[in-house]
Amino acid sequence: LTMKKHIICFGDSNTHGYCAMNDGRFDENERWTCLLQKSLGEDYLILEEGLSGRTTCFRDPVFEGLSGLDYLYPCLMSHEPVDLLVIMLGTNDTKERFSAGAPAIGLGMIRLVKKAMATTDCWRDGKPQILIVTPQNIGKEYEHSNVAGTMGKGCAEKSQGLAAEYERIAGQFGCYYLDANEVVKAKPNDIDHMHLTAQGHKELAEALDKKIREILMQKPELGVRIEASYDKQKLSTSEDISQNSIAAGNLE
Numbered sequence: 217l218t219m220k221k222h223i224i225c226f227g228d229s230n231t232h233g234y235c236a237m238n239d240g241r242f243d244e245n246e247r248w249t250c251l252l253q254k255s256l257g258e259d260y261l262i263l264e265e266g267l268s269g270r271t272t273c274f275r276d277p278v279f280e281g282l283s284g285l286d287y288l289y290p291c292l293m294s295h296e297p298v299d300l301l302v303i304m305l306g307t308n309d310t311k312e313r314f315s316a317g318a319p320a321i322g323l324g325m326i327r328l329v330k331k332a333m334a335t336t337d338c339w340r341d342g343k344p345q346i347l348i349v350t351p352q353n354i355g356k357e358y359e360h361s362n363v364a365g366t367m368g369k370g371c372a373e374k375s376q377g378l379a380a381e382y383e384r385i386a387g388q389f390g391c392y393y394l395d396a397n398e399v400v401k402a403k404p405n406d407i408d409h410m411h412l413t414a415q416g417h418k419e420l421a422e423a424l425d426k427k428i429r430e431i432l433m434q435k436p437e438l439g440v441r442i443e444a445s446y447d448k449q450k451l452s453t454s455e456d457i458s459q460n461s462i463a464a465g466n467l468e
Contacts, residue, residue, distance in 0.1 A: 312368020
C-alpha cells in the first residue's frame with residue numbers, strides 16, 4: 217500500500233468552517249476542506265488546521281494561541297510527511313489592534329513561508345511545496361455589522377491589498393498561488409461580511425481541487441522551481457527577517 221499524499225490546510229475561521237448564519241460550523245458536507253477531500257479521493261489526505269482568529273504572526277492581546285507562526289512547526293511535524301501546505305491567512309491580521317497594513321501582513325506571510333521551508337524534516341523527500349491562497353476580501357459592509365467594534369476600522373481596505381502582496385511573495389519564494397477572489401463568485405455572508413457562505417465553500421473547493429491536481433500530478437522536472445527558490449533564499453531554522461524589515465512592518 218502507498219501512503220496517501222498529505223495536504224495541510226492551514227488557516228483561520230474560513231478554513232475551520234465558521235458559519236455566521238448560526239454562529240456555528242459548516243458540517244462535513246459543506247466545508248471546503250471536506251469537499252476537497254471528497255473530490256480528490258482516497259489517494260489524498262486533507263488535514264484540517266483551521267483556527268478561528270488565527271493570524272500570520274501577530275500575537276493577539278485579547279486571545280491566546282492565535283499566532284500561526286508559533287504553531288506552524290509542531291503542525292508540520294505532526295503531519296509529516298507533508299506533500300503540500302496550503303496557507304490561507306491574513307483576514308484577522310487586518311484588525312485595527314494589530315496596526316498592520318497589507319505590506320506588513322505580507323511580511324507575516326513571508327515569516328510563515330520561510331519557517332515552513334526551513335522545517336526540512338517534515339517534507340516528503342525534503343521538497344517543500346507551498347500554496348499561498350489570498351482569502352476572500354472583507355466586505356466594506358462589515359462596518360455596520362456586529363463585528364465592527366472588535367475588528368476596528370479599515371479592515372476591508374487592508375484585505376483588498378493582500379492579493380498583490382501575496383502574489384509577489386509567492387513569486388519571490390517559489391510558492392504556488394491562488395486568489396480566492398478570482399474563483400469564489402459568491403459574496404461573503406450578509407451578517408458579518410467576511411466569512412464564506414456554503415456556496416463560497418463549494419466554489420473554493422472546486423478551484424483548489426484543480427490547482428492541487430496541477431501541483432501534485434506534475435512531472436518531477438517541473439518542481440525545480442520550488443527547489444531553486446529554496447536554495448536561493450538560504451533559509452535557516454530561525455526564519456530570520458532583517459531588523460529593518462521587522463521595524464518597517466511593525467512585526468513583533
